[in-house]
Amino acid sequence: MREAGDRPDDAGPETEDDGAPDPDAELDVDDEADEAEVDERHAIDELGLPMPVLAVETALALLAHGTVELVGLLSASTNNALLGVARLDGLEAACIYKPVAGERPLVDFPDGTLARREVAAFETSRATPWNLVPPTVLRDGEYGEGMVQLWIRADPAADPVALVVGEDPVLRPMAVFDAAVNNTDRKAGHLVVVNGGHVYGVDHGVTFSPVPKLRTVLWAWRGQPFADEELAVLHELRAGLDAALGETLGGLLDRIEVTATRRRLDRLIEAGVFPQPDPRRPALPWPPV
Ligand SMILES: Nc1ncnc2c1ncn2[C@@H]1O[C@H](COP(=O)(O)OP(=O)(O)O)[C@@H](O)[C@H]1O
Numbered sequence: 002m003r004e005a006g007d008r009p010d011d012a013g014p015e016t017e018d019d020g021a022p023d024p025d026a027e028l029d030v031d032d033e034a035d036e037a038e039v040d041e042r043h044a045i046d047e048l049g050l051p052m053p054v055l056a057v058e059t060a061l062a063l064l065a066h067g068t069v070e071l072v073g074l075l076s077a078s079t080n081n082a083l084l085g086v087a088r089l090d091g092l093e094a095a096c097i098y099k100p101v102a103g104e105r106p107l108v109d110f111p112d113g114t115l116a117r118r119e120v121a122a123f124e125t126s127r128a129t130p131w132n133l134v135p136p137t138v139l140r141d142g143e144y145g146e147g148m149v150q151l152w153i154r155a156d157p158a159a160d161p162v163a164l165v166v167g168e169d170p171v172l173r174p175m176a177v178f179d180a181a182v183n184n185t186d187r188k189a190g191h192l193v194v195v196n197g198g199h200v201y202g203v204d205h206g207v208t209f210s211p212v213p214k215l216r217t218v219l220w221a222w223r224g225q226p227f228a229d230e231e232l233a234v235l236h237e238l239r240a241g242l243d244a245a246l247g248e249t250l251g252g253l254l255d256r257i258e259v260t261a262t263r264r265r266l267d268r269l270i271e272a273g274v275f276p277q278p279d280p281r282r283p284a285l286p287w288p289p290v
């Protein structure tokens with residue numbers, strides 16, 4: 002087993018039989034759908050799947066209650082993520098489905114918990130005004146319980162690496178969010194830039210560890226004071242943890258992880274500055290893109 006941030010791409014799949022399904026074996030895909038086995042988001046855009054811009058509540062209803070037709074396996078995915086189309090009452094939208102059964106075991110996170118962490122990250126984002134995580138639900142699917150998230154069409158002209166390298170302030174809310182959820186895997190490839198410049202974050206399966214282990218490419222503002230608005234959002238999240246957000250996270254995470262999130266928020270608010278890398282731990286995800 003490997004650590005969450007230690008994911009060499011050529012390491013191959015886990016060899017132990019962890020009961021994970023082999024989506025290739027059972028998935029009924031036609032020639033056209035085979036083309037969905039791509040390792041690159043822009044190629045997916047060319048498949049012509051429906052990718053409407055939806056209000057959050059509309060998307061949540063579609064993802065939670067719609068049918069999900071699977072169209073392919075994301076070949077770059079380390080957790081057997083599948084691409085699908087959710088349909089409900091004439092509305093349809095592409096989505097990503099990560100069944101718990103497809104999760105690769107990690108040494109630093111309990112087995113079978115990644116999908117719930119993704120939903121917890123969405124719920125935390127939802128408790129901010131920043132709209133950082135695409136609508137995400139936990140539901141049953143063709144390969145059992147998993148997370149289903151709205152697929153976001155990226156602007157093909159936008160380059161998340163350039164935003165990171167250029168220390169673009171548009172990424173500040175994401176850096177604040179990552180500190181709050183203790184993200185251990187914020188690589189540039191987990192940033193989706195849409196037309197108009199808004200940036201979404203994806204792949205939040207390795208968040209909310211009770212151990213501080215922020216691993217991110219967004220260190221540009223380390224040690225710098227939070228802006229007033231950023232601090233206000235942290236206060237809002239902290240208050241939410243003693244109210245609705247705390248309840249919601251309590252249904253998705255271990256109690257210790259929710260408590261650790263409260264403490265993390267307390268420390269961030271008290272410090273008033275973006276966190277610094279911990280010299281005793283890897284600070285960057287690998288690969289960083
Ligand atoms: N909701 C989404 N919208 C658009 N692109 C996404 C979304 N979720 C994932 N992706 C893209 O698919 C890639 C693989 O998905 P990811 O969630 O990182 O899977 P894994 O858990 O296997 O790393 C991501 O790096 C990103 O480029």
Ligand SMILES: [Mg+2]
Pocket residue numbers: 191204
């Ligand atoms: Mg990923």
